Amino acid sequence: MHQTLISAEQLAALPAERLVILDCRFRLEQADYGLTVYEAGHLPNAHYLNLEYHLSGSKTGDNGRHPLPDGSRLAVDFGAIGITPDTQVVAYDDAAGQYAARAWWLLRWLGHSAVAVLDGGIQAWTRAGYALDKQAAERRPCRFSIRPALEDTVDASAVLANIEQAAFTVVDARSAERYRGEGETLDPVGGHIPGAANRFFMHNVDADNRFKPVEQLRAEWLAVLGDADPTSIVHQCGSGVTACHNLLAMRHAGFEGARLYPGSWSEWCSDPTRPVAR
Known part of the structure; x- marks a missing residue:
């Protein structure tokens, strides 16, 4: 089980049936960037998650630019892409891991320990000689189980x-x-x-x-x-x-x-x- 970082070579060796990959590419100044680059090419079987829509909650004006999402709603999103208790999740981006780390933290916040960030991001994957794909990932919907939190917050x-x-x-x-x-x-x-x-x-x-x-x-x-x-x-x-x-x-x-x-x-x-x- 990978819980912090994973290399491109380690990721390529994982069995696909117990793996969910999250493409978390994002740019603050370009709202459609993540989906655009995802459609142009992503890791095989990766699902796209947007920082604003999936990995953040609703803004009220006094709760910050990226408030935490509602945990129950996030669990529905995670279940829709097939994250079960024994699924290894790997998140990546193209920005030194800054958005992938948010997905990593949120999964741990909901009690899922088998989650890692692809070290070096999509660039490390292509540098290692692995191909990108344009096909949308196959969805295997399930019920995501919220378990005791592995990360804590202060207000x-x-x-x-x-x-x-x-x-x-x-x-x-x-x-x-x-x-x-x-x-x-x-x-x-x-x-x-x-x-x-x-x-x-x-x-x-x-x-x-x-x-x-x-x-x-x-x-x-x-x-x-x-x-x-x-x-x-x-x-x-x-x-x-x-x-x-x-x-x-x-x-x-x-x-x-x-x-x-x-x-x-x-x-x-x-x-x-x-x-x-x-």
């Missing part, structure tokens, strides 16, 4: 209280510039949650967008964590998506029990009474 009120209590450490996955409040283009307010540390999610991968070796990831994360227990870490980003990349990297490096603040900066800054640091 904005807990993050606000933590500024005074310091019960956990917030780690911001955005770039150093956005963390400092410089050149903010996605959200109306620049800056970060007071007390938050910064670990840009792209620092988890190498020049080929593959995750760094476990020993290197572990050393780099220890530099961020210091003496903090991994279970006292709460991850956030702009909208709760790339924070999942940091959660995946930590788990792959052997640090378990960190949590997600799903609303992240886009939710935090929607309330002008919440403090901002720059």
Whole structure:
């Protein structure tokens, strides 16, 4: 069972009858990008899932840009593409795993442990010499079983209280510039949650967008964590998506029990009474 990362060679060797592949390609600035590139060519038998429609919930204006989807609705989507309790799921994208990691986290949130991200994405698959396909994946509908969550969350009120209590450490996955409040283009307010540390999610991968070796990831994360227990870490980003990349990297490096603040900066800054640091 693969639970964090999987190589193209390992994926190619898996039996198709117990495998579901998720194509999670997406671009914020191009709404139809994911479906367009999926139809142009995808991994054989991959199902397309869109960040906005499948992997996020409804926006209210104060719950962030990519709020968590309703778990029961998401379970219906997962069941429609045949994810059973013994299905190995593999998610991929073409953006260093940032959208695939969201699917990975959501499946674990619903209690499904056999899920991994294709290391290096679709580029690693084609570089290894494997073909792409244009055929839509065959659907094998089933009932997706929600089981006890393998990932946990905190809400904005807990993050606000933590500024005074310091019960956990917030780690911001955005770039150093956005963390400092410089050149903010996605959200109306620049800056970060007071007390938050910064670990840009792209620092988890190498020049080929593959995750760094476990020993290197572990050393780099220890530099961020210091003496903090991994279970006292709460991850956030702009909208709760790339924070999942940091959660995946930590788990792959052997640090378990960190949590997600799903609303992240886009939710935090929607309330002008919440403090901002720059």
